[in-house]
Amino acid sequence: MRKIDNDHAAPITSGAASSGASATHTDSSTQRMENALIDIRAVSHTFQTDSGPLQVLDKLDLSIAEGQFTAVVGPSGCGKSTLTRLVAGLLKPDSGEVWLHGELVKGPRASVGMAFQNPVLLEWRSILRNVMLPLEIVPERVPAAEHEERARSLLSLVGLEGFEDKKPSELSGGMRQRASLCRALIHKPDVIILDEPFGALDAFTREDLWQTMHALRATEPFTALLITHDLRESVFLADEVVVLSDRPARAQYTLSVPTSSHERTLDDLYTTEAVEMLAILRQQIQLAQGRTPASHS
Ligand SMILES: Nc1ncnc2c1ncn2[C@@H]1O[C@H](COP(=O)(O)OP(=O)(O)OP(=O)(O)O)[C@@H](O)[C@H]1O
Numbered sequence: 373m374r375k376i377d378n379d380h381a382a383p384i385t386s387g388a389a390s391s392g393a394s395a396t397h398t399d400s401s402t403q404r405m406e407n408a409l410i411d412i413r414a415v416s417h418t419f420q421t422d423s424g425p426l427q428v429l430d431k432l433d434l435s436i437a438e439g440q441f442t443a444v445v446g447p448s449g450c451g452k453s454t455l456t457r458l459v460a461g462l463l464k465p466d467s468g469e470v471w472l473h474g475e476l477v478k479g480p481r482a483s484v485g486m487a488f489q490n491p492v493l494l495e496w497r498s499i500l501r502n503v504m505l506p507l508e509i510v511p512e513r514v515p516a517a518e519h520e521e522r523a524r525s526l527l528s529l530v531g532l533e534g535f536e537d538k539k540p541s542e543l544s545g546g547m548r549q550r551a552s553l554c555r556a557l558i559h560k561p562d563v564i565i566l567d568e569p570f571g572a573l574d575a576f577t578r579e580d581l582w583q584t585m586h587a588l589r590a591t592e593p594f595t596a597l598l599i600t601h602d603l604r605e606s607v608f609l610a611d612e613v614v615v616l617s618d619r620p621a622r623a624q625y626t627l628s629v630p631t632s633s634h635e636r637t638l639d640d641l642y643t644t645e646a647v648e649m650l651a652i653l654r655q656q657i658q659l660a661q662g663r664t665p666a667s668h669s
């Protein structure tokens with residue numbers, strides 16, 4: 373295991389080590405993955421606001437391998453959504469680089485799928501037609517003859533069979549978010565970016581959707597960058613959880629979630645190992661917020 377050289381992170385290393393989870397402090401090029409699908413290199417970004425410059429990201433490094441599911445957590449306002457916009461090519465960093473599939477990101481890319489907290493579905497289109505929308509913009513990623521069949525099978529996979537012809541307003545919030553996940557995946561993106569996609573849902577629906585994510589991933593392997601405030605969600609869904617520091621954000625701490633051979637179930641969140649990982653993440657968030665973390669035993 374790499375030694376943690378961050379003052380804040382150091383006291384917590386032992387907890388991560390004893391739990392079997394591995395912790396790494398992400399630091400510059402030494403941590404870079406050989407075959408990263410997403411490679412964020414020393415990215416800094418400052419917004420010019422009415423009250424002066426606001427530095428949001430500070431030489432942030434983050435690599436995500438193909439097929440990996442990475443969750444990013446951090447204090448509110450630290451720059452998580454800004455990070456997703458940079459990866460999606462919707463924003464250019466002031467300095468540093470974002471690489472996707474070995475290509476420098478210079479603008480929006482068809483190989484990215486996105487889902488947000490409030491799914492924006494077009495009310496005048498059926499659920500099926502909403503899901504198929506990205507294929508109208510980038511039709512070539514899926515053979516034309518398979519477009520509708522693919523949309524139907526994704527909808528069936530997330531439990532929306534029979535709702536294909538409904539309008540968005542006829543669905544519950546959880547169902548709309550399921551449809552939005554199908555839309556994010558319809559064009560077989562290389563990576564999906566999820567910015568708090570389950571944040572507006574009640575706890576039961578959210579947990580249902582976590583399981584839907586697992587089912588989707590098993591059937592349609594993808595690389596994911598998930599932004600969340602929910603530490604349980606990060607541990608349940610991700611292979612790796614990155615804690616960002618407060619603004620200007622850097623990668624403060626990285627936790628590897630041991631991948632179990634069996635499919636994760638909600639009960640796995642109550643194992644000693646999971647409880648310890650959650651305690652570590654909570655401590656890291658408190659450090660990021662500049663608070664003294666309560667110790668866990
Ligand atoms: N276009 C913009 N112009 C000016 N300031 C911005 C812009 N976008 C974001 N900011 C500011 O940058 C900071 C980071 O915003 P961002 O939305 O990335 O945070 P976040 O980590 O996603 O927050 P939250 O957890 O609340 O969603 C905030 O202070 C925000 O006000």
Ligand SMILES: [Mg+2]
Binds near residue numbers: 452453567
């Ligand atoms: Mg945000």
